[in-house]
Amino acid sequence: MANKGSIFDKIENKSAYKVPERYFDSLPVRVMGSIAASEKSSQTKKQKLLKLKYVFAYAASIIGIIFISYMGINYLTSNRNNQLISENDALEYLTFYSSDFDEASIIENFQETNKILSFKEDESEIIIYYLLEEGIDELLLYNEL
């Protein structure tokens, strides 16, 4: 193994290190103790993680429900807003864009939908009475009509 005259011929290849007395008798017991302790701590960690998992799942489901509800409400409200035109908007629209409609098409539309304005007999009398009360010139009114 060693060359002749080498330092290795003069030294025995036995290690000079020592261990405390009965070290190898106690090592297996200590190792099993360490294993038991580390398994216990890893089990506790696992249990903690499992608990956390449930908490996160619960929180996530609540957040999910809140989010879905919010989106649903938002969707319904925006639909309603789209469908309804406020009176002000309608008035503003008609004021500014009344020139876009010609009289004939409006009348035609009313006729089609049977919504021609008509006054009942008693309503006509009320109107005439009102006009007289207000002192409106009858002749002017006839001419206008």
Place this chain on the structure above:
Amino acid sequence: MTTYNDNDLLKLFNTEGQKEKAFLLVVKKYQEKLYWHVRKIVITHEDADDVIQNTLIKIWKNLEKFNANAQLYTWLYKIATNEALSYLKIKKKNSIVNYEEFLSTTLAGDEYFDGDKIKLKLQQAVLSLPERQRLVFNMKYYDEMKYEEISEILDTSIGALKASYHHARKKIELYFKED
């Protein structure tokens, strides 16, 4: 007392209710060899004790996954070597002085070192070697392992191991001549 070969121990380890018994048998069979291997890497008993415990805990955790086609003995050595080298790396990182030099100077006063002058000097010469050469030298010279086994443990070619061992011996001889 019944003697078990490695395959029997592995079978026993995988038998329900026999895991602890099998592991204890593995520990009893290999603890000394692994300890001395680790001790020569980390040098002090306290460090070797820490490393061997970590090694055995790792073996316990991974023995189930051990591939039965490989040799148990080399697998155990591999784990022990890696643990010892990682431990040493941390020690070196945390040391403000050259850690090998520190070990070399404190070795003489170590209560668990029982060598004469020449053995102490040999240890100091070994400590002056680069880590890889030191590892190969210890495994070949002290543990009398075959190159094939060392090759499997260190994942190094036999040629490279022979070269490392040769260089290590030359450096140690030179260390003695220079002094």
